[in-house]
Amino acid sequence: MTNASVTAKTNLITGGAGFIGSHLAQQLLARGEKVLIVDDLSTGQRENLNPIWEHENLEYISGTVEDEALVAEVVGRADVVYHLAAAVGVALIAKQPIQTIERNVYPTQLILNRLGERAKRGRLVPCFIASTSEVYGKNPKSVWSEEDDLVFGATTKPRWSYGVSKAIDEFLALAFHKEQGLPVVVGRFFNVVGPRQTGAYGMVLPRFVQAALQGDDLVVHDDGNQVRCFAHVEDVVGAVTKLIETSTSFGRVYNIGSDVPVSILELAKRVIARVNPEVGIEFRSYSDAYDESFEDIRRRVPDLSRIADAIGYRPTNDLDAIIDSVAESMR
Numbered sequence: 001m002t003n004a005s006v007t008a009k010t011n012l013i014t015g016g017a018g019f020i021g022s023h024l025a026q027q028l029l030a031r032g033e034k035v036l037i038v039d040d041l042s043t044g045q046r047e048n049l050n051p052i053w054e055h056e057n058l059e060y061i062s063g064t065v066e067d068e069a070l071v072a073e074v075v076g077r078a079d080v081v082y083h084l085a086a087a088v089g090v091a092l093i094a095k096q097p098i099q100t101i102e103r104n105v106y107p108t109q110l111i112l113n114r115l116g117e118r119a120k121r122g123r124l125v126p127c128f129i130a131s132t133s134e135v136y137g138k139n140p141k142s143v144w145s146e147e148d149d150l151v152f153g154a155t156t157k158p159r160w161s162y163g164v165s166k167a168i169d170e171f172l173a174l175a176f177h178k179e180q181g182l183p184v185v186v187g188r189f190f191n192v193v194g195p196r197q198t199g200a201y202g203m204v205l206p207r208f209v210q211a212a213l214q215g216d217d218l219v220v221h222d223d224g225n226q227v228r229c230f231a232h233v234e235d236v237v238g239a240v241t242k243l244i245e246t247s248t249s250f251g252r253v254y255n256i257g258s259d260v261p262v263s264i265l266e267l268a269k270r271v272i273a274r275v276n277p278e279v280g281i282e283f284r285s286y287s288d289a290y291d292e293s294f295e296d297i298r299r300r301v302p303d304l305s306r307i308a309d310a311i312g313y314r315p316t317n318d319l320d321a322i323i324d325s326v327a328e329s330m331r
Contacts, residue, residue, distance in 0.1 A: 010034040012078035014065045015085030017044030019197045024237040040064040043088050065107035075114040081127040097158040104165035112176045119180050126183040126244050129173045133190040134163035145303035146253045157295045177251040185249045190257025190302045194233035195329030209326045212275035217282040224265025227299040231258035232317035242311040255302035258315045275327045
């Protein structure tokens with residue numbers, strides 16, 4: 001091991017075997033830094049780490065960030081923390097609301113508590129907290145900015161438990177910044193996509209691409225006029241690392257994603273055109289796909305002016321390039 005790797009800073013990534021976490025780990029290792037991953041593989045996959053598994057600066061711990069002793073140990077060793085571990089995907093939320101709430105809130109509190117203890121001893125460790133566009137709930141604005149109201153549905157609709165639990169994470173992070181001066185930044189991800197993402201938890205683009213490659217019709221929920229924006233994972237992890245290196249970002253919340261809107265029906269047509277023109281589209285109701293209580297968000301478009309001002313962020317991959325990269329990785 002070289003002297004450079006001995007002195008390189010250690011980046012803790014919770015959920016590092018997940019889709020976004022594995023890409024973040026790869027980017028940090030490429031910069032010559034050390035990466036310490038904790039993942040229980042509840043939604044992450046060990047195969048996501050294949051490109052970096054033998055890297056001398058990678059350490060992988062199979063464990064959960066709900067384990068207080070483990071969190072104390074790994075946060076105690078970290079120079080930077082990226083907290084990405086969370087329940088993921090609409091399908092999982094609809095099926096396992098208890099797990100969603102517990103997995104989103106408790107580990108965040110454990111991590112922030114430990115960082116707070118280190119801060120009291122004079123060691124301020126930068127921390128990125130991953131949040132989600134789900135926190136906006138069903139705010140009726142056509143474009144969402146970070147200071148907008150969060151508008152959730154009834155507690156009888158499990159869908160909203162995800163956004164509410166991630167909003168609690170944000171409140172916790174910002175409270176630790178305010179009370180203890182923790183250098184924390186919150187990023188709200190908007191439909192991050194790319195190679196290694198699975199459609200198993202309801203993620204729409206990999207689900208479409210997989211179906212097209214298999215020669216199956218693409219299943220579009222409801223009428224397909226829901227509007228989303230899709231950002232390539234490489235653009236997103238680049239933004240995440242820049243934010244944590246920018247001291248003026250601490251104590252703030254940032255939308256991270258693309259601001260180019262597309263309907264789900266148009267997305268399906270684009271995937272068919274680029275991946276397999278032989279397949280068709282099948283429409284399915286939400287109640288058939290999830291259950292009767294499911295409620296959706298019709299439009300989800302971020303205002304990216306805050307993150308553009310902070311770090312000069314602009315997504316570089318357009319939708320066609322993203323579709324091609326997902327299809328290539330699945331092939």
